[in-house]
Amino acid sequence: MTVVAPFTRLTPSFGFVYCGVMRTSDGSVEWLEDFITAWHGPRQPSYGLTETELPEFLPVPLRRLYRHAGRWPGPNPEENLPDSPGIFQQQDVLVRAEALSLHDGTVEFLSENQDSWTCRVTAAGPAAPVVLSNAHWMWDDDSEGEYTPLTPSLEQFLTSFVLQETVFGCRNLATTSEPAALPDQSIPLWLDGWYVSEEPSHSFWSVDFALVADISGTRWVGWNGPDAPSAELGKLQMIRS
Template identity: 35%
Template sequence: MLLKDTDQLDDLKDFLISWYGRYESSYGVPVDKIPTYLPKALQELYAFAGRWKDGSDDHPEHSPEIFQQQDCLYSVERLKKDKNKITFLEENQANWTCQVEASNNDSPVYCDERLLWDDNAKGYIIVNDSLYHFLKSFCLQEVVYDCKQLYIIEGKLDNIKMLFNEPLEDLWLNGYYISPKEEGPTHTFYQCGDVLVMERYGDFWLGSNCDFTAALNDDVLSSIKLRKIKP
């Protein structure tokens, strides 16, 4: 399933239902609880998955738990509106946050991550022209980090493809996230059955909710460093 780079979330929703193998209406926030000043893309995501639990006890009540792993999508109750900007997402240690414009369905995404390392940075800058694109990169990243089995792997994509007996299918290509577009894409995702492969800032991650390592090609595996992150 290749997600499309268009202004819709239907394909992302279909992927999430397929990946987790379940969906209930309680996973979404009731429409009358979602602020109408949110851009349409965020309203749609909250209505679909704003209270989707991952089965752990590590998250605040009503939080979208499947999107709380590496970076954190705020719950509707935690959204912060200041004048015409809404803070809706933060890095897991609150080192940076992301904002959108209130009452603007075409709002770009702003981020202040550059303050961490750029002495000349002066606050938020536009990092993504499309909120729909941003949300697909973010949500898929969180799905990978939410996997019960998670590995980081050293090697090139061609070698990683040889690990699997089935071909990797493109899932989301050339994804942009919190880096300005002129710096190039940072997130790309592939799928092989029950395994997701994420290339994130040049590192490769393998995630699955089942034990998949026994099915990998031993000859290729012996030449590649595979490091378990969890469990």
């Protein structure tokens, strides 16, 4: 994957650090670690878990995410359970490390914000981890309650998830009903990413100090500072400010 530019950390704004320069994801957990620290940083040791605090059955990519940010507080820590990964509990929810458990050889690690569906991953072993979900009942009545394998690898799934949660966790959040062409300065972070649906549904860009997401046909714009993002993004309808 071609590197567009290194991560550059800019001035903190409203308790967050936003990035003016980013690079395209290669679908690795290493990229996620860099992105999380660049956007939310600076990282404190207490924001992650130690190796001994994590169960042995956790697959390596998920283990690395918990070690890096498994207790990273969100913008409003009082709204989250103690020791929760608050930055990953905005739209969907990364399970607290203390609540991770085995279910027939799989680990339930993520849930939809109203518990409409959950995701599991096969326990650590010699084979590559497989992500499964029971979200299919939303479009297939015959699969309600069944866990079926998803298309993306665990790393690819986590990339879509982390970027989604970062956008929805921004202090300012808006949508646009008429998405405009993205400005020339936009940097693609993750395009046509897979999540729980049966087709690619998640694309993300960095545009100056804002993050832009196209998720299942809706464009979202998130940013943390006091200034509005580029007018080239179109007319924004504020969801939160």
